Amino acid sequence: MHSHENPARSMPDIALHGQPHHAGVLDWVGMDGIAAPVAFDGGDGVQRAPAEVGVFVNLLRPDRRGIHMSRLYLLVDECLSTRTLDAPMLEDLLRACLASQQDLADRARIRLRFDYLLRRPALRSGHSGWRAYPVWLDAHLDGEGFRLELGTEVLYASTCPASAALARQLIQEQFARDFPPGRPLQREAVLAWLGGENGIVATPHAQRSVARIQVRFAEGARLALVALIDRAEQALGTPVQTAVKREDEQAFARANGANLMFCEDAARRLQQALESDAAIVDFRLRLEHQESLHAHDAVAYASKGMSAPDEA
Structure with a gap:
């Protein structure tokens, strides 16, 4: 009879052998x-x-050439395929990742990116449509414990206050030309002037804008993504829309007129909204107004305690 040796027992594992001429401690090793x-x-x-x-x-x-990457992959595959994504699950997964490496590592990190769909109502018409919000989770486990940050992006419109003031000045000047002093004002004539293209000779510039939000929730708090998005959109006042009929577009125009803002204004609005949420212990914000006047963008940052992003 022939003996059947388990082939896995005899396969070489080069990662276990050191490279004395290239020894060194590495910050992070893994898969993306x-x-x-x-x-x-x-x-x-x-x-x-x-x-x-x-x-x-x-x-x-430094005496080991590499880590056990396949073990990390299998743990991620098993955990994400069988459990709902939340803070306790991610902490369990990171502890399992460290245990799988034996004495090779004492820190672990996992990052996830996906889209979350929300059905958003129109402003007036009663219709609704889907919005996909990008979500990212960044979890760390090290000697200081477990930390988890959740991020998302909110798209909104921003109308420039300076441009609005300049447009109003031009409209005033046009009104003064079309209705000179001494001529009686007729209500119907003024209404027609206001509703015509000859009267409203200038409009302020507006742009699509992006609020990038990263938060750390209090220990034990749920990862309340929908509440975070709702709070951000309410603070900004002009989130982009899905289904739009004429009455919705008109309501959106009214919202933009009532929410004139520089990127600094938007950052402060969002900063105050998050500071008032007891479930959020820390946050970092990046507000970007993708200019329609300039070829560059206007950007503002704000944070509570998180370190500033590298690009700041």
């Missing part, structure tokens, strides 16, 4: 761009979505 399904409840029920995942550990041992 892993495709995986996620089940996530942002506050309105569990949604399933495809995600991109990055998972990493440090490499403490």
Whole structure:
């Protein structure tokens, strides 16, 4: 009889062998761009979505050539395929990642990116449509404990206050020319002038804008994504729309007129809204107004305690 040796027992593992001429401790080693399904409840029920995942550990041992990457992949695959995404699950996953590396690492990190769909109502017409909000989760486990940050982006319109003032000045000047002093004003004539293209000779410039929001929730708090998005859109006042009929477009124009803002104004509005939320212990904001006047963008940052982003 022939003995059947387990082939895995005899396969060489080069990662276990050191390279004395290239020894060194590495900050992070792992995989990025892993495709995986996620089940996530942002506050309105569990949604399933495809995600991109990055998972990493440090490499403490300069005498070891590499880590056990396949173990990380299998743990990510099993956990994300069977459990709903939340803080306890991510902490369990990171602890399992560290345990899988034996004595090679003492820090672990996982990052996930996916889209979350929300149905948003129109402003007046009663219609509604879907918006896809990008979501990212960044979780760390090290000697200081477990930390988790959640991020998303909100799109909104921003109308420039300076441009609005300049447009109003031009309209005043046109009115003075069309209705000179000494001539009686007829209500019907003024109404017709206001409703015609010859009267409203200038409009302020507006642009699509992006609020990038990253928060850290209090320990034990739910990852309340929907509430975070709602709070941000209410603070800004002019979130982009989905289904739009004429009455919705008119209501959106009114909202823009009532919410004139520089990027600094938008940042402060959002800053105050998040500071008033007891469930959010820390945050970092990036507000970008994608200029229609300039070829460059206007950008503002704000934070509570998180370190400023690299690009600031």
